[in-house]
Amino acid sequence: MLExxxxxxxxxxxxxxxxxxxxxxxxxxHAIMGRNGSGKSTLANIIAGRDSYEVTDGNILYNNKSIxxxxxxxxxxxxxFMSFQYPxxxxxxxxxxxxxxxxxAKRKHQGKPELDAVKFLDLIRKKLKIVGMGEKYLHRAxxxxxxxxxxxxxxxxxxxxxxxxxxxxxxxxxxxxxxxxKIVAEGVNKYRSDDRAIIIITHYxxxxxxxxxxxxxxxxxxxxxxxxxxxxxxxxxxxxYGWLDS
Amino acid sequence: MKFLEKEINKSPLFGLNGSDTIKSxxxxxxxxxxxHGFPNRSWEDWKYSDFSLLNNMSFRFGLRKNIxxxxxxxxxxxxxxxxxxFNGYYQKDLSSISNQISIETIGETYKSNPELIHxxxxxxxxxxxxxxxxxxxxxxTIIVNDNEIINEPIHIINYTSDIDEPIxxxxxxxxxxxxxxxxxxxxxxxxxxxxxxWLNAVTKIELLKNSSLNHIRLQEDGNSSYxxxxxxxxxxxxxxxxxxxxxxxxxKYRQNINVxxxxxxxxxxxxxxxxxxxxxQHDHFIxxxxxxxxxxxxxxxxxxxxxxxxxxxxxxxxVKKDAQQTNAKQTTxxxxxxxxxxxxxxxxxxxxxxxVKCSHGSSTGxxxxxxxxxxxxxxxxxxxxxxxxxNGFAKEALKIxxxxxxxxxxxxxxxxxxxNTGVT
Ligand SMILES: Nc1ncnc2c1ncn2[C@@H]1O[C@H](COP(=O)(O)OP(=O)(O)O)[C@@H](O)[C@H]1O
Ligand SMILES: [Mg+2]
Numbered sequence: 001m002l003e004x005x006x007x008x009x010x011x012x013x014x015x016x017x018x019x020x021x022x023x024x025x026x027x028x029x030h031a032i033m034g035r036n037g038s039g040k041s042t043l044a045n046i047i048a049g050r051d052s053y054e055v056t057d058g059n060i061l062y063n064n065k066s067i068x069x070x071x072x073x074x075x076x077x078x079x080x081f082m083s084f085q086y087p088x089x090x091x092x093x094x095x096x097x098x099x100x101x102x103x104x105a106k107r108k109h110q111g112k113p114e115l116d117a118v119k120f121l122d123l124i125r126k127k128l129k130i131v132g133m134g135e136k137y138l139h140r141a142x143x144x145x146x147x148x149x150x151x152x153x154x155x156x157x158x159x160x161x162x163x164x165x166x167x168x169x170x171x172x173x174x175x176x177x178x179x180x181x182k183i184v185a186e187g188v189n190k191y192r193s194d195d196r197a198i199i200i201i202t203h204y205x206x207x208x209x210x211x212x213x214x215x216x217x218x219x220x221x222x223x224x225x226x227x228x229x230x231x232x233x234x235x236x237x238x239x240x241y242g243w244l245d246s
Numbered sequence: 247m248k249f250l251e252k253e254i255n256k257s258p259l260f261g262l263n264g265s266d267t268i269k270s271x272x273x274x275x276x277x278x279x280x281x282h283g284f285p286n287r288s289w290e291d292w293k294y295s296d297f298s299l300l301n302n303m304s305f306r307f308g309l310r311k312n313i314x315x316x317x318x319x320x321x322x323x324x325x326x327x328x329x330x331x332f333n334g335y336y337q338k339d340l341s342s343i344s345n346q347i348s349i350e351t352i353g354e355t356y357k358s359n360p361e362l363i364h365x366x367x368x369x370x371x372x373x374x375x376x377x378x379x380x381x382x383x384x385x386x387t388i389i390v391n392d393n394e395i396i397n398e399p400i401h402i403i404n405y406t407s408d409i410d411e412p413i414x415x416x417x418x419x420x421x422x423x424x425x426x427x428x429x430x431x432x433x434x435x436x437x438x439x440x441x442x443x444w445l446n447a448v449t450k451i452e453l454l455k456n457s458s459l460n461h462i463r464l465q466e467d468g469n470s471s472y473x474x475x476x477x478x479x480x481x482x483x484x485x486x487x488x489x490x491x492x493x494x495x496x497x498k499y500r501q502n503i504n505v506x507x508x509x510x511x512x513x514x515x516x517x518x519x520x521x522x523x524x525x526x527q528h529d530h531f532i533x534x535x536x537x538x539x540x541x542x543x544x545x546x547x548x549x550x551x552x553x554x555x556x557x558x559x560x561x562x563x564x565v566k567k568d569a570q571q572t573n574a575k576q577t578t579x580x581x582x583x584x585x586x587x588x589x590x591x592x593x594x595x596x597x598x599x600x601x602v603k604c605s606h607g608s609s610t611g612x613x614x615x616x617x618x619x620x621x622x623x624x625x626x627x628x629x630x631x632x633x634x635x636x637n638g639f640a641k642e643a644l645k646i647x648x649x650x651x652x653x654x655x656x657x658x659x660x661x662x663x664x665x666n667t668g669v670t
Contacts, residue, residue, distance in 0.1 A: 071628070076625035081623075088614070088619075102624040
């Protein structure tokens with residue numbers, strides 16, 4: 001589904017990603033771990049299409065096609081979703097309106113009829129239950145006045161509503177208490193299927209206890225320093241990252 | 247200035263039906279104006295609004311025209327009492343108003359309340375107010391009697407169209423809301439012409455004890471017009487004002503707003519949404535006087551500035567010695583859509599009482615790139631993301647409009663404006 005080939009990227013002339021190679025297949029869950037500043041969010045944002053990063057070399061293939069020149073909206077419509085490490089507040093834009101607009105943009109792209117207000121409400125009520133959010137969140141502005149945990153749940157709500165094929169969760173588990181963590185994990189498990197893939201960026205092994213992860217990668221200074229199975233996450237939990245520094 | 251001298255006694259209201267006292271007050275007001283002339287940049291309070299260009303222009307009163315069908319396009323607001331002026335002339339056939347509301351001509355008001363007219367026509371610090379007193383050619387008085395609840399909004403439309411030379415209008419609107427009464431009044435200016443014209447309005451609004459008024463001012467004059475306004479609010483004990491000022495029209499616009507919180511417990515909220523594009527200049531100069539204790543005042547002015555437009559805000563909240571337990575807040579927010587657009591904001595506080603809660607602030611910024619990326623990453627296209635975000639910025643100011651049909655009207659105008667303003 002996703003093939004990243006020798007990806008190099010810079011911000012304001014400073015090289016952040018120094019040659020990333022990563023293959024993600026349908027049905028897989030990958031975890032990416034690494035210290036603060038190692039380039040995890042940069043990688044996620046570049047896959048999602050943020051143009052403030054300059055891709056200097058390499059390529060990203062999604063379903064065998066390069067997406068490197070695609071707009072963020074096109075990538076989203078084609079099924080890529082990033083849960084933001086820091087979800088953005090959009091003052092004055094109603095959460096339900098936003099989600100409905102996003103969903104209908106996607107349905108339109110897929111040649112499906114748009115959902116009217118009633119059908120959308122039916123759908124969104126079910127989704128809200130999954131992430132343990134009340135209906136009041138629909139009437140607020142997007143992420144406005146949401147606590148850290150509420151913002152992260154709102155990201156998962158968007159994910160399970162938009163039903164992407166590739167979901168990248170950038171530290172969605174950070175700052176969550178154990179109950180919220182379980183809810184997020186459950187959302188991810190419900191979302192998981194054979195034709196979808198997930199990349200989880202995390203600091204902690206915590207969330208990995210609730211999910212069955214296929215591959216774990218450690219990012220150090222813009223490079224994948226080590227890849228392995230679930231046991232790699234446990235090793236890092238015990239030993240930290242020091243033993244991987246070159 | 248010459249053109250004014252030539253036209254002064256041609257106004258259909260000159261002398262308000264032949265009163266010599268009024269004529270001399272008007273000539274006096276004109277003299278007061280000519281002492282300093284049109285304001286220019288050297289006037290401290292007019293620093294950003296140079297109106298000396300009017301010296302080199304020439305405007306006349308429009309020709310009387312009676313029309314029997316609504317002009318097209320017409321800015322309809324459903325379920326309203328309606329009063330239509332066309333190029334300054336009252337249109338009987340197009341107006342309809344419930345008999346719960348008293349309407350007077352300014353001439354009639356002079357007969358019933360000469361002191362009020364004397365006071366309005368006396369020399370004033372604002373030169374345009376003096377011009378209005380001298381040149382007054384249109385307007386009316388709306389009186390809501392005591393203990394009346396008027397449910398349907400009163401929609402006054404000043405429509406300018408179908409002219410072949412530059413015209414001017416100097417309307418005076420007097421509104422009086424009786425004790426414990428409630429009303430919604432829409433003061434609407436609408437232009438459908440590319441020919442230059444000049445509108446110079448004075449509005450005096452009085453809210454008696456325990457009354458409540460929603461005042462909606464919509465300035466949608468033609469893009470080559472000049473609109474100057476002097477708006478005064480006077481609030482008596484426990485009176486409550488909710489005002490919304492929408493500005494999108496005129497090439498050059500200046501409004502002076504005065505709020506006088508005359509007695510205990512009065513409260514005033516004024517929100518404004520100002521949409522500027524091309525080389526439009528939109529200037530608000532607002533003074534709020536807290537004269538007695540326990541009054542509340544709020545202003546929220548939001549500007550959306552595109553192209554090479556400029557948005558100017560000067561606000562002053564004055565809390566007098568007796569005005570203990572005042573609660574005052576003044577905020578301006580500018581959203582700049584183009585590097586060539588500029589905002590000048592200057593909110594000020596002047597406090598002479600000690601037990602008060604006052605705050606003021608202003609901010610100027612561009613659209614948040616993070617928010618745009620966030621929306622696009624959810625599948626919304628570039629333009630939709632921009633429009634949503636700008637709309638979201640504007641929404642806060644619109645909250646003050648409780649009447650559904652008015653809210654809908656303003657929302658439609660906003661959407662139309664956004665659709666026709668290059669989002670790049
Ligand atoms: N907008 C930015 N401007 C300048 N430097 C940035 C910006 N965003 C990230 N960086 C730098 O890029 C590096 C990687 O950051 P990031 O991808 O956020 O790391 P991580 O998510 O692994 O903590 C850091 O050194 C960070 O300081
Ligand atoms: Mg990060």
